[in-house]
Amino acid sequence: MRILFVGDVMGEIGMQAITQYLPLLKTKYHPQVTIVNGENADQGRGIKEKQFKALLHAGADLVTLGNHAWDKFEVQELLQENDNLLRPANYPGSQTPGSGLVIKQVNAEQLAVLNLQGRALMQAIDDPFTAADRLLKKVPAQAKVFVDFHAETTSEKGALAHYLDGRISALVGTHTHVQTNDAHTLPRGTAFLTDVGMTGSYDGILGVKAQSSVQRFLTQRPTRYEIDDQGRPQINFCTIDLEHKNKIQVGQVNPDRPLLE
Structure with a gap:
């Protein structure tokens, strides 16, 4: 089983990159499952039905979210009606809409996809470590398990x-928007990558207009970040081959790294 996982889709440029590149990536890598993190798809904060349907139409099988999951009110209904849209499983409360775990049949195998959110330098929510323990008890023993861990610090990602x-x-x-160069397999066989990177403007800073970020550092005063919807597109992704010792490889498509056949 091969998974194609695409990093945080950021605003309109990110959606354009998905439409342009995702079908081509699927043709090149032939994944059995395609997962896209869409938590920044609507103007950099949250997701609406429009973006969710567009991601599916472009080729996503599942869409994961993160700390901006609740920024658009309509997402609550989307989560209740679509089991292929996941929010972090460790949000507190028994009445939280949607789910952070889905188990899909993929040919003769099962794949469990788990969405979790970190707590270090982020809002205080339930412990992702114990949430993972609890949810893994619901997963069939022979199922493959993929986790999108939406977290700020590299140490928390590595620790989990x-x-x-x-x-x-x-x-x-996911979450930090910069692809890391540490894709490897851990001692007991789990494939790991600290951050897959983002899908959005190649010319901004983390998907926002560069000048708004520069201004904050120059003045040390609060500055409104503006989504860069005029830059050149990029897409960051990884592939995970679960049939060959959980081999993981990173990929990028941008103006400096064109998509090769």
């Missing part, structure tokens, strides 16, 4: 990956 090593097939980090 090592904590779950040998119990899951792969853990890939």
